[in-house]
Amino acid sequence: MRLLVIAPDGDEFILGRNDLGVYVAVPEPGAVFVRALQDGCSLADATARAGATAGAEVNGGEFLDGLRAAGLLDRQRAGGTSQTAESADGDGRSIRWFEGISPRTARVFFGRPAWALYVGAAVAAAMVLATRPALRPSYSHVWWLPDPLLSLVTYVLLGFVLAALHEVWHWLAGRSAGVPAAFRISRRGAYLVFETDLSQIVTVNRTARYGPFLAGMAFDVTVLAGALAARAAYGSGVVEIPPSLDRLLAAVVLALVIGIVWQWSALFLRSDGYAVLANALRCHNLFRATVLTTKWRIWGLSGEEAAEFGAIGPRDRAVARWFGLVYLLGMIGTLWAILIFALPFLLSTGAWVSANLAAYSLSSVAFWESLAVLVYLVAGVVGPAVIAWRERRLRRAGALL
Secondary structure, eight states, rough: OOEEEEEEETTTEEEEETTTTEEEEHHHHHHHHHHHTTOOHHHHHHHHHHHHHHTOOOOHHHHHHHHHTTTSSSOOTTTSGGGGOOOOOTTTTHHHHTTTOHHHHHHHHSSHHHHHHHHHHHHHHHHHHHOOOOSSSGGGGGOOOOSHHHHHHHHHHHHHHHHHHHHHHHHHHHHHOOOOOOEEEEETTTTTEEEEGGGGGSSGGGGGGGGHHHHHHHHHHHHHHHHHHHHHHTTTTSOOHHHHHHHHHHHHHHHHHHHHHHHGGGGTTTTHHHHHHHHHOSSSSHHHHHHHHHHHHHTTOHHHHHHHHHHHHHHHHHHHHHHHHHHHHHHHHHHHHHIIIIIIHHHHHHHHHHHHHHTTTTTOHHHHHHHHHHHHHHHHHHHHHHHHHHHHHHHHHHHOO
């Protein structure tokens, strides 16, 4: 019980275990009950205090059962410390040089001057994209080098670097807010990904959460504004840069615009935009509430799902009644990005690959490059499906055992 943290959150309180990364929202009597037990009161005395706060009789034993069911009374996980309290690499090891960045240093990047810079960059980037059509991103900007395979490889590596720095900015913002955050290099299916665990952000005031939630996009728009400014200056003859650098900046713009659009359209995948909206709407489990509400409207819920839905707070359930429309708008935005960027890219790549493979010239560099691109694209589609099928089969085998 002493490991539980208690944080006010409007009319409710957050109870959590930082070592487990588990948090629940409870009314004030629940917080009073836990505080009383932490102060050494007996179960009966803690229940009496909670009842006095509620103005009605409460059942302390049932509340304890609820905390136990939520996992808040579990023993500490193996290993002694939570990954949410430290930065870690893909194997869960602490990155000591990364942890050496102090909260005071991190706050330099998220003070008022820094946010003024981020907002100004966002406005400037939007204005350039609106007024300079020639600088708008196109799927063709992937091919920024004469060699198509080298262009694709460098574009993928560029995406990794930008994604890593995006997550680093989340981590820095969490550290500046005094919230331990974990930066990890991990994988999802067959793909390398970068992750920042900010689960302990729920223990701070909601207003203080916006910085960490928006930090990744703040980095994105700043780099985007810089890339657009350099391209605009080059196009106007103000500065002279190598044409290859201009094409590289165009690839950077493409990657960043796709990433920003994704953050605000992929709400149904709990993107940064989802975190911002859920926080503004004062919800705790809006994602699950929206999923269950939509499923109930379409074909109904199972008994277990109905029980889960009933346990979700009334605020989340009320917002979920219309938040499904926001999900739908996000899906439309995602579809737009696919039609504007992904589909033309795949069609043009397919035409180039098909032409070179049809020539079947084993002595041609283009033939082998086209074969490599084909293997890469097929692996990107088939690989995750194969991994998902294998994991499902292993889960079923484990259930049978």
